[in-house]
Amino acid sequence: MxxxxxxxxxxxxxxxxxxxxxxxxxxxxxxxxxxxxxxxxxxxxxxxxxxxxxxxxxxxxxxxxxxxxxxxxxxxxxxxxxxxxxxxxxxxxxxxxxxxxxxxxxxxxxxxxxxxxxxxxxxxxxxxxxxxxxxxxxxxxxxxxxxxxxxxxxxxxxxxxxxxxxxxxxxxxxxxxxxxxxxxxxxxxxxxxxxxxxxxxxxxxxxxxxxxITKNRLKIALNHWHVQQKFLRAHPDVVNKIGKERVADVTKGRLLRQAYKNFWDRDLITAQTLFRKLLFSGYFCIADLKYMLPALLPYGLYRNLIVFFDRGDQK
Missing domain, CATH: 3.90.550.10 (Spore Coat Polysaccharide Biosynthesis Protein SpsA; Chain A)
Known part of the structure; x- marks a missing residue:
């Protein structure tokens, strides 16, 4: 060399x-x-x-x-x-x-x-x-x-x-x-x-x-998760090495934390999409359903619901 x-x-x-x-x-x-x-x-x-x-x-x-x-x-x-x-x-x-x-x-x-x-x-x-x-x-x-x-x-x-x-x-x-x-x-x-x-x-x-990055939050979040899943499919031994729970935390858990951050930042398009994806994947606890189930509504109704509760909180 x-x-x-x-x-x-x-x-x-x-x-x-x-x-x-x-x-x-x-x-x-x-x-x-x-x-x-x-x-x-x-x-x-x-x-x-x-x-x-x-x-x-x-x-x-x-x-x-x-x-x-x-x-x-x-x-x-x-x-x-x-x-x-x-x-x-x-x-x-x-x-x-x-x-x-x-x-x-x-x-x-x-x-x-x-x-x-x-x-x-x-x-x-x-x-x-x-x-x-x-x-x-x-x-x-x-x-x-x-x-x-x-x-x-x-x-x-x-x-x-x-x-x-x-x-x-x-x-x-x-x-x-x-x-x-x-x-x-x-x-x-x-x-x-x-x-x-x-x-x-x-x-x-x-x-x-x-x-x-802020303008492309949803695309980046979904691609990030897609890349993780693609890698794990190609390397199933990784799950055995570090454990299912830890893998779930850095993949689906990361996506859930991001969904909540987007929700509280009122980036509702991103939050709704991520909540739906996690709900359908089965990654949630009972407390999460309070935020995930409304995300099943059409976006207009979902947004209006959040705006309604925001106004109530301001009174």
Whole structure:
């Protein structure tokens, strides 16, 4: 293995003209220069492609590929097919890295040949201050790794560096997913393989126009649960290793806690859908029925019922 292995950075792009030039310009400030950037334009309708073509003339390390809109998972898979690097990193068109990201992460993988993936800390930017504190994730190899990673996506997609051979081995991204595709990939790579934590904040997640996640709560919640169930079906031994009750708590229990949070936040569309799904799955206790049974009503009646009780509470 070379001490300076080539890193393939894969960047999907869809209508990112507002951000992509700044993202790419910052990327070329990395102290580690042995990388290629593969940008897959996923059918952008703005000026993204024109910007990319101009930048590729200035930076020879950039390759630009175009395709009809198929989603980020398909775009990343196209990038993986073209990648020549020994290591792979993913960077979205509006996110960023510390200038030392590649240097530190590459050094960690090079010095640990048995490690399949390294991950680092990150920081949200563009939200309320309380949500923008730098965050260092747990050292999952020192904890109950299977349970911890099954419970929730352990790090964002741009906070990891992975051996390309391992990504190829697990088959890349599931293109049927519209969210949580990174979580799905981490489950397939990180649970069976050895992973290392870099205890530094090296990745930055930029939020624009408020919290994008809030707008997609329902889709993310359902995809997250779908990914968990898909993984458990493929690995039935996991239930035996950590126990049915604990698996239920981090899957259906997590969904129930999210349903209640959505209910009290009055995101009733999300709450109603999650309550229904949990009721039909049989995951509830008697006290939950107070909230689940009304969710069987048509949405308009359900919403009016909640509004009626809210008014009563305000009197």
């Amino acid at each position: 070379s001490d300076n292995p080539l890193v393939s950075i894969i960047m999907p792009c869809f209508n990112a003209a507002k951000y992509i030039e700044n993202t790419i310009t910052r990327l070329f400030e990395q102290t580690y220069s042995c990388f290629e950037l593969i940008v897959v334009d996923d059918g952008s309708r703005d000026e993204s492609l024109a910007i990319l073509n101009r930048l590729s003339g200035y930076y020879p390390a950039i390759s630009v590929v175009t395709q009809a809109n198929q989603g980020a998972g398909a775009a990343r898979n196209v990038g993986l097919k073209l990648a020549r690097g020994e290591f792979v990193a993913f960077l979205d068109a509006d996110d960023g890295w510390d200038a030392e990201f590649l240097s530190v992460m590459v050094a960690e993988l090079v010095s640990n040949p048995d490690v399949v993936l390294v991950y680092c800390g990150w920081q949200n930017l563009g939200l309320q201050d309380k949500f923008c504190r730098p965050y260092i994730p747990d050292d999952f190899e020192r904890k109950e790794k299977i349970l911890e990673i099954l419970a929730a996506c352990p790090w964002p997609i741009h906070a990891a560096l992975i051996r390309k051979a391992v990504i190829d081995q697990v088959g890349g991204f599931d293109e049927s997913l519209t969210s949580c595709m990174d979580y799905d990939l981490w489950l397939r790579i990180a649970i069976p393989g050895l992973i290392h934590r870099v205890e530094k904040v090296l990745a930055y997640y930029f939020h624009h126009d408020g919290d994008q």
